[in-house]
Amino acid sequence: MTDAARTVSAEQTLVEETLLNNVLRSFERAEDPRLKQIMQSLVSHAHQFVRDVRLTETEWQKAIEFLTAVGHITDDRRQEFILLSDVLGVSSQTINVNNAAIPGATEATVFGPFFVDGSPEIELGGDMSGGANGEPCWVEGTIKDLDGNPVPAARIEVWEADEDGLYDVQYGDDRVACRAHLYTDENGEYHFWGLTPTPYPIPHDGPVGKMLEATGRSPMRASHLHFMVTAPGLRTLVTHIFVDGDDLLKHDTVFGVKQSLVKLFEMQAPGTATPDGRDLGDAAWSRVRFDIVVAPEQGRSAATQAA
Structure with missing residues (x-):
């Protein structure tokens, strides 16, 4: 509690508590118990925030204007509300709450605002870059369950x-690049060509960017490559891998970095033979290995369930 909140008189405290209790009681008839719990908790925390900082009417109006601006800039190609959730760490915390830490399982991290359904399928060893600019990167690994079985x-x-730090959807045309889907082979192995990740700023020309600037924060994200893994009977995994040595690992603006997801991208000199014999001419390239372990839907391995 702030010093200002501590100086509130008993009479004023009674007024504020009476209002809070009236609002909480207004949800008592909600038929859905989970909705009732969420709404009452939200109201309690929101009122506590207002009372703790002694929010002024002008500040609350500014907050409403800010949220209105977030809504106005959001469309089917740009999700400013996801950006807001990301930079406040709410997205990462929600991921933590909904993906309980399981020893041995690959950690999840934020989804981000740039996933698009309907990505093109590539074969194992295919190129997901779609001709986009960047340094080629060979990505390989396995997908296994908690018992070590290949998936x-x-x-x-x-x-x-x-x-250039842009996703295809940020260009405003119909290009599809740097996104794809593929399937593991019978041994749970995968490999494909992408681009060596580079740092980039989240979109900061809108209200979220103005908030970051006003609070002295950078819009930069640490270099990363997104993954989403799905398989029957296994928990969907949304994660990234990050580049070891990136200066932004400790300052990722959406708080998405987890140490277990930092991987070594090994730089290869021009002319170095590629794993699949691809001719890259005089271009340098990199390679990285990401072995993924996916938890079962109920969070327990078959071996654990049998014990």
């Missing part, structure tokens, strides 16, 4: 920004 035919969605 064949797991669907892997991958997406990333190009070397």
Whole structure:
């Protein structure tokens, strides 16, 4: 509680508590118990915030104007509300709450605002870059369950920004690049060509960007490559991998970095033979390995359930 809140008189405290209790009681007839719980908790925390900082009417009006601006800039290609949730750490905390830490399982992290359904399918060893600018990167690994069994035919969605720090949907045309899906083979193995991830700023020309500037925060994200893994009977995994050595690992503006997801991208000199024999001419390239372990839907391995 702030010093200002501590100086509120008993009479004023009674007025504020009476209002809070009246609002909480207004949800008592909600038929859905989960909705009732959420709304009453939301009201309690919101009122506590207003009372703690002694929010002024002008500040509340500014907050309403800010949220209105977030809504106005949001469309089917740009989700400013997701950006707001991301930079406040709410997205990451929601991921933490809904993906309980399970020893041995790959950690989840934020989804981000740039996933698009209907990505093109590529074969194993295919190129997901779609001709976008950037340094080629060979990505390989396995997908297994908690008991170490390979997961064949797991669907892997991958997406990333190009070397200019933009996703395809940010260009405003109909290009499809740096996104694809593929499937693991019978041994749970996968491999494909993408681009070496580079740092980029989240869109900061809108209200969220203005908030970051006003609070002295950077809009930059640490370099990363997105993954989403789905397979029957297994928990959907949404995660990234990050580039070891990136200066932004400790300052990722959406708080998405987890140490277990930081991987070594090994730089390869021009002319170095590629794993699949692809001719890259005089271009340098990188390679990274990401072995993924996916938890069962109920969060327990078959071995644990049998014990």
